[in-house]
Amino acid sequence: MNFNMELPGLKGVNIEEIIEQENRILVYVSMPLKEHSCPACGVKTLKVHDYRTRKIGHLSFWGRLTKLMYRCRRYRCTCGKRFAEKAPFVERYQRFSKEVNQAMIIQSVQSKTFKDAAMTLGTSVSTIIRRFIKQVKAALPEGFRLPKAIAIDEYKSDTDAGKYQLIIANAETHEPIDILPNRRLQTIKTYLQKYEQDVEIVVMDMNGSFKAAIHQAFAKPIIVADRFHYCRYIHWALDDVRRKVRKEMHVKLLVK
Ligand SMILES: [Zn+2]
Incomplete structure (x- = not known):
């Protein structure tokens, strides 16, 4: 059966069948047969090697999570090379369609919580x-330098027990600067090696071994101070970062 309708994000894609299950929708899709250039030798081929079904997370349709059951065709070239066809809706090795990846970025910034975003898109909190x-990193300007005094705090995501992110903030203005994906010494070291040149003071409320790690992470001697001893009470939260990024994204969307 072929559908004459076009579903969002699936332009030029054959919709073979739509199956409704209890809480989700399976959309069986394929690409039209089309001459492809061999990635190895450049010769054009129409010879089909085989098909493999890939399961790809897609946007919600009619309020239900949707999986694309993509019958991915592989071509064979006279040189012996076998390769997958090009599909406009998904990148190689990805478990989610391009549309979903885009939606994840927007939802990660605009949803009330990461958990909300994860539930809406049918993915995990850690993916969001x-x-x-990634979005925050992309927003960081080139030639960026850390201020003289930075504050480091940890943020525990609400569902993945034991998973921490580190928030880097300006200790004087309390303005959030960056988020590191984990609190491993190597992650912090790599980050600081890029940006540490101006930093003299690090403010944090973390255990002794973590403080020792921070000393190690810097190439030069620095002062590590407890927030309690620092002149002003510092308050910031991940939501501050979210608000900032949301504002930037809003501006970007308006500019487009
Ligand atoms: Zn070839």
Whole structure:
């Protein structure tokens, strides 16, 4: 059966069948047969090697999570090379369609919580946080330098027990600067090696071994102070970062 309708994000894609299950919709899709250039030798081929079904998370339709059951065709070239066809809706090795990846970035910033975003898109909280961090990184300007005094705090995501992100903030203005995906020494070291040149004071409320790690992470001697001893009470939250990024994204969307 072929559907004459076009579903969002699936332009030029054959919709073979739509199956409704209890809480989700399976959309069986394929690409039209089309001459492809061999990635190895450049010769054009129409010879089909085989098909493999890929399960790809897609946007919700009619309020239900949707999976694309993509019958991915592989072509064979006279040179012996076998390769998958090009599909406009998904990148190689991805479990989610391009539309969903885009939606994840937007939801990670605009949803009330990461959990809300994860539930709306049928993915995990950690996936949403990863997209969020990527978005924050992309928003950082080139030639960026850390201020003289930075504050480091940890943020525990609400569902993945034991998973922490580190928030880097300006200790004087309390303005959030960056989020690191974890609190491993190597992650902090790599980050600081890029940006530490101006930092003299690090403010944090964390255990002794973590403080020792921070000393190690810097190439030069620095002062590590407890927030309690620092001159002003510092308050910030991940939501401050979210608000900032949301504002930037809003501006970007308006500019487009
Ligand atoms: Zn070839």
